[in-house]
Amino acid sequence: MPHPRRPRRSADTTPGLAARRAALRLLDAVLRRGEPLELALHAASQGLADRADRAMVHAIAAETLRHLPDLDALIDAATPQIIPHDAKARMVLRIALVQVLVLGTAPHAAIATALPLVDGGPRKLVHGVFGTVTRGEPVLQNPPTLPAEVAERWAGQWGEGMPLAAAHAYAVRPPIDLSLRDPEETAMWAERLGGDSFAAGHVRLPDMPNVPQLPGFADGAWWVQDLAASCPARLLGTGEGRHVLDLCAAPGGKTMQLAAAGWRVTAIDQSKKRLERLHDNLRRTSLAAEIVQADLREWTPDAPVDAVLLDAPCTATGIYRRHPDVLHRIGPRQIAELAELQTSLLARAGQWVKPGGTLVYATCSLERVEGEDQAARFLAENADFSLLPATDGELPQGILPLAGTVRTLPDALAKEGGTDGFFIARFVHG
Template sequence: MAARAAAVRLLHEVLTLGRSLDEVFARQVQALAPPDRALAHALAAQALRWLVDLDRLIDSASARPLPADARARQVLRIALAGRLRLKTPMHATIATALALLQGGPRRLCHAVLARLDREGATLPELPTLPVAWAERWESRFKPSALEAMRAALGTIPPTDLSLRNPDETTSWATRLAGQSIEPGHVQIAGSQRVEALPGLAEGAFWVQDLAARQVVRRLGDVGGRPVLDLCAAPGGKTLQLAAAGAHVTAVDRAAYRMARLEAHLARTGLSARTVVADLLEWEPDQLFGFILLDAPCSATGTFRRHPEVLARRHPRELPGLAERQRQMLARSANWLAPGGRLVYAVCSLEPEEGEEVVERTAGQGLALLATERLLPGTGPGDGFFIATFAKAGA
């Protein structure tokens, strides 16, 4: 019961208050035992992955539509996620759902669940993408790519780890019962309680999506060189750069996120200079031969790990995000030394935040070397747009 109550609260914070699941999870489950924490997360995550299809079932069995933010709808989402995805017995599904609606529309909830069970309701083979995003992507991506994206939404992704010492890749892959796709990387099947993994406390690795690793690699050999890492927190790319021997200056405007980065540096024994500042107001005291700008964005490419992003975000936000990204890229270009390299990246699938930002930055003294788009389901991990620029030598 406690786990399901926590899962309902998680859905409320994510879908009604617009917060990320990672942001609210620890606070909502801190009083629960580890098994109940895991169940609460599993229920909420499955409800978010299959949100469109669960709502379709709820609406098909309701005499009148429930408001999107109604507690009864949240309870039904969690109940059906447990029943249809985690195979909770029907009697337990109904009993726990009704207990979560003390003083609420219990008869309605019971009727919806009983009807769906009586009619043998099922979910589709792959989850349905939200209309606002599906309509955009259908015009841009091949049907096979869209199917792969739906499969990625419905599948719990593996856990990717980056190693402090790439020479230990084979030994850590063996110790963690994982596989390595490239030196310095280990992938473990399914979601993991990372804090319980051997090696974490002594700083042998950190969690970092495999696609995010590719962003850093586009800078080339940074060993012994000054690198400016902008919008750096929570720090996976900063750690990757530091582990490669770069002298990193990491800048982020969020103090609480920078605190997390500093904690990761302390745990791994890696070093970087950290600066809490808004890069649109900050000014460095030197030029850099390498700059990485992983700009804040809609994050639509991260839905395999953060399924709530497709519900929290809407295409109407894109113009504002794109304008800020353009400003960041233009300002960053001023800090690149002659002959230097700048990588601009967003974990977004939207051209407004990728190709169009690059086009609008023409004339900033940068030569575009390459662009690439990584898609969730067919690429190495999350979806990314990556652009690599160079500045002419003196």
């Protein structure tokens, strides 16, 4: 009597396959539709209840984007006919290879969850290329290769050495910086958390802990904020009850800095969801601010104020270490569109500053058109404003003013873990 056949396992029941399908959707959203990785993650991960699966989706997509040029070089070297860059087969190979080369997945497990992703497609091609690459015991470039158009753009703006510095920064996990509610407690918190401090009110953690479990988090003694991102509010100093507008404020790092420094803060942002995070952060830190949900292109204050901080919407190329998708989503068109918006918002913000008051403009961008060019245009069109240079004592160790403004590039504090890329200009009215 013949033995009954064992039922064939449905491809959809392969362990880990659902997470790989979600990673494929997420990468498609980023690379084909230009959606930000973090925003697209929720939709791509629908149906994944396990937090570990969602974390795996993010890890696969983020590391694929970080190493995309080098993954493609391995794929292209393993096949005589180039697979189109938008083909599903190439994307599936990227996902499979990044698991083996970065995330430590065994090759047999990686290909087992890869082949079902091309059901009805070139399974033999994917299997063959994957085998050819992995049998060669490949390693990815270290530091990772930047997308060619990004490297060319940054070299043109900052010099030939900048892309290499950016690549080295790309290869290192960004540190966790904390801003303290009470700068006078800096030494205490640095010792208690085992971190280093580069400025009053700052602690850099030595590793990657579970942040909510650290001492001081639940009590609101500090919040996570990159060192460079803390500089715009630092340039406004102590408030002594004066009124400041924090524009594009959510999720609230600068709002909390300003409130802790004694400013009467009105925080404005267009995003309801992001403002909910700002509410939560203020509640946790026991700091106060008036919160307004509004579009800055339509909103105006009742009267001019003592200071305005405009952390303008930008390409976010300065935070590429944490968000590798920006290097693949952002090009000349997006840069030009955001620069136009920044020019408009900066002109409006200038109208809201009292005579004698201060305007700080900032972007987390490594594009001159979003930084230096904006400051130059604003001064050329507003003769009643002048640049107020930062002094060494106002900035953290290792961040230096340059030509009256502040610019952090990928080589800033490189030995200490680096910083995000930022531009900051401080203007005084009258």
